[in-house]
Amino acid sequence: MKILVGIKRVVDYNVRVRVLPDGSGVDIDGVKMSVNPFDEIALEEALRIREAGNADEVIVVSAGGDEVQQQLRTGLAMGADRAIQVKTGEPLQPLSVARAFLKVVEREGVELVLLGKQAIDDDNSQTAQMMAALWDRPQATFASEVKLDGGKAIVTREVDVGLETIEVDLPAVVSVDLRLNEPRFVKLPDIMKAKRKPLETVSLEDLGVAVEGNLEIGSYEPPQPREKGIMVEDAAQLVGELKNRGLL
Amino acid sequence: MNTILIIAEHDGRELNAATAKTLSCAGEIGGTIDIAVLGHGVAEVAAQAAALDGVSRVVTVDAEHLAKPLAANWATETVALAGDYSHVIGPSTTFGRDLMPRIAALLGANQVSDIMAVSGPRTFKRPVYAGNAIVEVTVAEESKVVATARAASWKAAGGGGSAAIESKPAVAGPAEHTRYIGLEIEGGERPDLQSAARVVAGGRALASEDQFALIYDFADKIGAGVGGTRAAVDAGYCPNDMQVGQTGKIIAPDLYFAFGISGAIQHVTGIKDAGTIVAVNKDPEAPIFEVADIGLVGDLFTVIPELESLLG
Numbered sequence: 001m002k003i004l005v006g007i008k009r010v011v012d013y014n015v016r017v018r019v020l021p022d023g024s025g026v027d028i029d030g031v032k033m034s035v036n037p038f039d040e041i042a043l044e045e046a047l048r049i050r051e052a053g054n055a056d057e058v059i060v061v062s063a064g065g066d067e068v069q070q071q072l073r074t075g076l077a078m079g080a081d082r083a084i085q086v087k088t089g090e091p092l093q094p095l096s097v098a099r100a101f102l103k104v105v106e107r108e109g110v111e112l113v114l115l116g117k118q119a120i121d122d123d124n125s126q127t128a129q130m131m132a133a134l135w136d137r138p139q140a141t142f143a144s145e146v147k148l149d150g151g152k153a154i155v156t157r158e159v160d161v162g163l164e165t166i167e168v169d170l171p172a173v174v175s176v177d178l179r180l181n182e183p184r185f186v187k188l189p190d191i192m193k194a195k196r197k198p199l200e201t202v203s204l205e206d207l208g209v210a211v212e213g214n215l216e217i218g219s220y221e222p223p224q225p226r227e228k229g230i231m232v233e234d235a236a237q238l239v240g241e242l243k244n245r246g247l248l
Numbered sequence: 249m250n251t252i253l254i255i256a257e258h259d260g261r262e263l264n265a266a267t268a269k270t271l272s273c274a275g276e277i278g279g280t281i282d283i284a285v286l287g288h289g290v291a292e293v294a295a296q297a298a299a300l301d302g303v304s305r306v307v308t309v310d311a312e313h314l315a316k317p318l319a320a321n322w323a324t325e326t327v328a329l330a331g332d333y334s335h336v337i338g339p340s341t342t343f344g345r346d347l348m349p350r351i352a353a354l355l356g357a358n359q360v361s362d363i364m365a366v367s368g369p370r371t372f373k374r375p376v377y378a379g380n381a382i383v384e385v386t387v388a389e390e391s392k393v394v395a396t397a398r399a400a401s402w403k404a405a406g407g408g409g410s411a412a413i414e415s416k417p418a419v420a421g422p423a424e425h426t427r428y429i430g431l432e433i434e435g436g437e438r439p440d441l442q443s444a445a446r447v448v449a450g451g452r453a454l455a456s457e458d459q460f461a462l463i464y465d466f467a468d469k470i471g472a473g474v475g476g477t478r479a480a481v482d483a484g485y486c487p488n489d490m491q492v493g494q495t496g497k498i499i500a501p502d503l504y505f506a507f508g509i510s511g512a513i514q515h516v517t518g519i520k521d522a523g524t525i526v527a528v529n530k531d532p533e534a535p536i537f538e539v540a541d542i543g544l545v546g547d548l549f550t551v552i553p554e555l556e557s558l559l560g
Contacts, residue, residue, distance in 0.1 A: 129349035218384035
């Protein structure tokens, strides 16, 4: 069985993003770029499934310019067998990403797709669900546990009220949540080894995907700051203040 | 004229509060607003939806295989209803976030996730980068608007309505590839974190799962829901579904207590819309004090017992 894992290049988790003064976007000049943290969890899960003997190959895929090769190499260093860059000029919106990844799935005969539940830049949380829809296959979103059992996956999902369990037939698309696993650290020899692993570049045209139906992206603005608060000295003052405000 | 269809979230008995919030968002867009209630044995929920203020019509699709909100089944039925509408909107809860993109893809549309403000019938503001930036997006005229409404940005619509209820048959049978197994509800008797008017949350400073009990006790004392930071969750002090922040739950209670929470960006993102934020932290330099309405520099292990005795 082949597993496909989506990798998105995003502004690192620890960077505090600022809106550009002209509202044209956010300032990403010179900031650290990383693999979307949820995608690392997806890749870790794929590697564990392969290591348990339930998959033969783990392929990482990313859509973007040549800079995404850096994150694909990180994926290879973590342990993916090979990488595919879907080369695009402009950033793709989720529906186009879903269409492109699905072409890769069909070409490669992938049976399990693992994606992060959302990317921490645009926070859309759409690609996995869209892939499953276009593929007419099951989706299991926000997974905190994935158990493979023959041609099925039993997935525990993090929903607002607790944990929901569903069973899906493969092929399927699973999007992963934080609690699923803790991704491994990459060691130096793995980085060296990753340089020799295959990384293929295909264009959207090669895949036969046309970009359409994009949302028009307008201007960016910083969030409204909260008004400055007050400091109290002790618990008694705190309770007094809350009672004054009718909150307790 | 906009024709808006809202997909109701419910548990088979009660309409989830997020539905009434989604209705407020739809009201801001303007036009006729219908609510689709999918499920099995949904008469009661349909009546609750019909009583919401500003609803023109409630459309029910009642079938055994729709009893649980499996996205594969619900998306098929929603797409069958969507033909008559310009907008299809769901709540930005785990329910809506699971279902709506599947609907969007079947309709060939990119989705607008987490609407926090309406600038025009097809133009919306939504948060990106964990709420550190707000972007305006516009849906092209030839596409349907498929969106989710960010619960924390909208007040629940009121009652007093009396919309007509119409039932439609399901257009498809169950998707054979997906089976519902079960739901384990966490949190027991406490108010649901997502909708609670008061929330008490603890961070890394609680230092152990045992000591996190202090947070539960204080929450129970004031009838609050309980939350935790990612650090507290990662350390195993509290379960993951209590996580408040960018990658957990985004909440907007009237009153939020942050005990021993430093105030990392990713956490603050989840509480920015709270009415009043109270922060108690030993470190006077903790960033949480920048967003707190009322701050107290102190040790939570002494402050919480003091608060409890003051509140009798």
